[in-house]
Amino acid sequence: MSDNAYVEVKNMTFSRGERVIYEDISLSIPKGKVVAVMGPSGIGKTTLLRLIAGQLKPEKGQIIVDGENIPALSRNGLYEARKKMSMLFQSGALFSEMSVFDNVAFPIREHCKLPEDIVRSMVLMKLNSVGLRGAANLMPSELSGGMARRAALARSIALDPDLIMYDEPFAGQDPISMGVLIRLIRSLNDALGLTSIVVSHDVNEALSIADYVYIMANKKIVGHGTPAQLAKDDSPLVHQFMAGEADGPVPFHFPSQPIEEELAEVLK
Amino acid sequence: MILDGLAGIGRQGLNFFATMGRAGIMLFNALWALPNIKKSWPLLLRQLYVVGVQSFAIIVVSGLFIGMVLGLQGYTILVGYGAENSLGPMVALSLLRELGPVVTALLFAGRAGSALTAEIGLMKATEQLSSMELMAVDPLRRVIAPRFWAGFLSMPLLAFLFSAIGIWGGYLVGVEWLGVDQGNFWGVMQAAVDLNRDILNGFIKSLVFAVVVTWIAIFRGYDCVPTSEGISQATTQTVVHASLAVLGLDFVLTALMFGE
Ligand SMILES: Nc1ncnc2c1ncn2[C@@H]1O[C@H](COP(=O)(O)OP(=O)(O)OP(=O)(O)O)[C@@H](O)[C@H]1O
Ligand SMILES: [Mg+2]
Numbered sequence: 019m020s021d022n023a024y025v026e027v028k029n030m031t032f033s034r035g036e037r038v039i040y041e042d043i044s045l046s047i048p049k050g051k052v053v054a055v056m057g058p059s060g061i062g063k064t065t066l067l068r069l070i071a072g073q074l075k076p077e078k079g080q081i082i083v084d085g086e087n088i089p090a091l092s093r094n095g096l097y098e099a100r101k102k103m104s105m106l107f108q109s110g111a112l113f114s115e116m117s118v119f120d121n122v123a124f125p126i127r128e129h130c131k132l133p134e135d136i137v138r139s140m141v142l143m144k145l146n147s148v149g150l151r152g153a154a155n156l157m158p159s160e161l162s163g164g165m166a167r168r169a170a171l172a173r174s175i176a177l178d179p180d181l182i183m184y185d186e187p188f189a190g191q192d193p194i195s196m197g198v199l200i201r202l203i204r205s206l207n208d209a210l211g212l213t214s215i216v217v218s219h220d221v222n223e224a225l226s227i228a229d230y231v232y233i234m235a236n237k238k239i240v241g242h243g244t245p246a247q248l249a250k251d252d253s254p255l256v257h258q259f260m261a262g263e264a265d266g267p268v269p270f271h272f273p274s275q276p277i278e279e280e281l282a283e284v285l286k
Numbered sequence: 287m288i289l290d291g292l293a294g295i296g297r298q299g300l301n302f303f304a305t306m307g308r309a310g311i312m313l314f315n316a317l318w319a320l321p322n323i324k325k326s327w328p329l330l331l332r333q334l335y336v337v338g339v340q341s342f343a344i345i346v347v348s349g350l351f352i353g354m355v356l357g358l359q360g361y362t363i364l365v366g367y368g369a370e371n372s373l374g375p376m377v378a379l380s381l382l383r384e385l386g387p388v389v390t391a392l393l394f395a396g397r398a399g400s401a402l403t404a405e406i407g408l409m410k411a412t413e414q415l416s417s418m419e420l421m422a423v424d425p426l427r428r429v430i431a432p433r434f435w436a437g438f439l440s441m442p443l444l445a446f447l448f449s450a451i452g453i454w455g456g457y458l459v460g461v462e463w464l465g466v467d468q469g470n471f472w473g474v475m476q477a478a479v480d481l482n483r484d485i486l487n488g489f490i491k492s493l494v495f496a497v498v499v500t501w502i503a504i505f506r507g508y509d510c511v512p513t514s515e516g517i518s519q520a521t522t523q524t525v526v527h528a529s530l531a532v533l534g535l536d537f538v539l540t541a542l543m544f545g546e
Contacts, residue, residue: 071420093315100422111417114409125421128325128428170417 023082024049024181024213025070030079032062032069039065041237042079047230052207052214054228056221056259061234063217064108067183070215071105072096084180101129103181108189110170112158118145119154122173129177144172147202149195164190171199175206182206183215188223200227221260225249233259309505316426316434329432337398337433338440342447344397345390349448352385353377353455360456361464373466374475377456378449382479382488383544386449388536391495394441395528399503402433403524406507407517415508430504437500438493445492487543494535499528 025047032040039062047053055063068074070081072088081088086099104125112121122141126132132140145151148168158166167190174182184203188196204227207214218224224231225245233241233248233256241248241256248256274280360376406429409415415425453475460466479485503524510520 073416073419097422097424100420103420105417105420107413107417109413111413113414113418114412125423128421128423 022049023047024084025215026080026082027066027070028080028082030069030076030081032065032074032076034065038237040076043234043237043239044079045232045239045242047213047215049213050207050211051229052203052216052227054216054218054224054231055234056218056224056231057234058259059219062237063234064185066234067105067185067215067217070183071100071103101177102179103183104174104177104179105183106167106171106174106185106187108185110158110163110166112161112166112170112173114158116158117154118150118156118158118161118169121158121169122176125173125176140176141172144176145169147175148172149198164192164195167191168195168199171202178206178210179212181213181215183217185217186219187216188218188220196223203227235259305509308509309501312426312430312505312508313434313501315424316430319427321427321431326432329428330435333432333436334440337402337436338444341394341397341440341444344393345444345448346451348389348393349386349451350455352389352448353381353452353457354459356380356385356452357456357459357464361460361466370460370464370466371470371474373456373460374471374473375478377460378453378475378479379484381449381452381456382484384488384536384540385452386445387488387492387495388532390441390445390448390492391499391532392529394437394444394495395499395503395525395532398437399499399524399528400521402437402500402503403507403510403521404517406430406433406504407510407512407520410508410510411512411514411517430508433504434500437503438496441496441499442489442492445488445495449488483543487539490543491536491539494539495532498531498535502528502531 023046027043027045029042029044030040031038031042055066057063065074069076070083070088072081072091075089080090083099084102086095088096088099091099112118113124116124119141122144123137126137126140142151142154145154148171150165150169150172153161153165153169158169161169167187171184171187174184187199187203191199200223203214203216206212216224216227225248228245230244231242231248232239235255241251241253241259243251248260251257251260356377357373360373361370364370364373364376406415409425409429415429418425418428457471461468461471506520506524506527507517510516
């Protein structure tokens with residue numbers, strides 16, 4: 019599989035201060051596929067995307083995107099490499115002083131010298147595909163959470179990058195938009211041959227969209243495979259996550275002392 | 287105890303230099319590359335409007351009042367020595383040399399500096415800067431650089447405006463109200479004010495203040511802790527640090543320019 023990998027993480031270790039987030043993990047994202055990354059909240063999924071985009075540097079290991087080792091790139095090299103990728107932020111991160119239209123037009127205007135009417139038609143097409151053509155002239159503060167995220171999605175696909183990283187694209191979407199988004203991600207991937215990484219908690223949605231799935235927990239990758247393989251996987255970690263049980267090898271709680279002890283201290 | 291104190295001072299010193307280093311790197315990365323004129327020009331214009339033009343009113347009003355107070359105080363002091371004909375140069379020199387650059391910088395820190403810090407800090411907290419970075423657009427060049435240049439260009443002009451309006455305020459009070467001779471007021475002023483010593487030095491001062499105030503403001507925003515508390519702290523720090531830096535530097539510059 020590593021022959022046609024678009025993104026390859028090799029023996030990577032990363033920590034935030036004292037807390038180790040990833041310990042010696044390796045994974046590879048094949049070119050042209052939709053890969054889902056699942057795992058409990060706070061495990062470091064967003065962190066993984068930021069590592070791939072070069073916003074954070076790992077302590078050890080390599081992160082290779084399209085043949086280039088991201089952590090070793092110079093500032094300029096990194097900006098060049100980023101032209102090939104794009105990321106949908108968990109918070110949307112729309113520019114608050116620009117209208118929805120200008121937000122989506124932003125990457126196009128920055129990187130391509132195109133006449134304004136072509137920019138306009140590109141933007142309207144992207145907005146149409148997320149169902150927000152009618153909201154083009156609204157300001158981000160006038161959008162609902164789900165709408166803001168769809169507008170951000172339109173912005174992140176504006177330039178048809180080679181790699182798109184979606185951080186929780188389905189959060190806050192109603193079933194209809196959810197279905198549209200799933201088809202959109204899938205069809206972008208198939209029609210343009212791009213590579214997608216989808217971070218999600220949503221087991222069903224992630225499984226329905228992905229060609230390959232990584233499940234993370236406890237600083238490691240605890241399971242990976244195609245959705246069909248994972249469904250048959252009987253390792254307890256994978257099973258717990260797929261079935262959504264609170265008790266099991268993956269702790270639901272942020273690392274802490276047992277609640278009895280802490281409450282006893284409080285009551286003393 | 288003493289060791290703890292020493293360690294504390296050492297830590298603060300290290301912190302200070304680390305912060306200065308980060309601020310230097312930020313400014314360097316924002317400014318070293320030649321800007322793309324076609325793209326940067328509209329951004330700069332917009333910031334000139336926000337930072338410069340919108341500070342107009344406060345500068346004009348403050349300049350007028352300070353000039354009027356100078357006229358009044360100057361007259362009451364000078365008339366005791368029979369020297370009310372020196373009112374013109376007194377008003378003009380205090381404004382051009384000191385009050386113009388200094389008060390403008392202080393007002394600018396409070397009016398435009400705090401707004402810059404809050405705006406940039408909020409862009410950081412809402413991940414707008416991050417997402418720009420990931421769109422391969424360098425926020426240092428797109429967001430920081432135009433704001434820096436706007437501050438750098440507008441403050442000297444504002445300081446000049448401040449002095450001009452102040453002199454007119456002094457004239458209103460001294461000549462129109464208190465009856466100092468009009469010809470004396472302007473004539474003695476013209477003879478006393480020197481282009482290099484007074485006007486140029488005042489201009490240099492306000493250039494230096496422009497760099498310092500704008501730099502502090504944008505760096506505090508860019509470097510802030512991305513929470514609402516962090517932003518409010520950064521905004522306060524901008525006003526406090528910028529004002530102190532202006533007053534301290536003013537002494538140094540005055541000593542260099544006018545001390546024999
Ligand atoms: N700026 C930061 N400084 C220190 N620690 C951080 C920072 N950002 C995140 N963390 C820590 O890193 C861990 C991973 O965070 P991350 O945002 O990657 O989680 P996540 O898997 O995306 O969670 P979620 O699914 O809830 O979005 C968290 O436990 C968090 O406490
Ligand atoms: Mg996350």
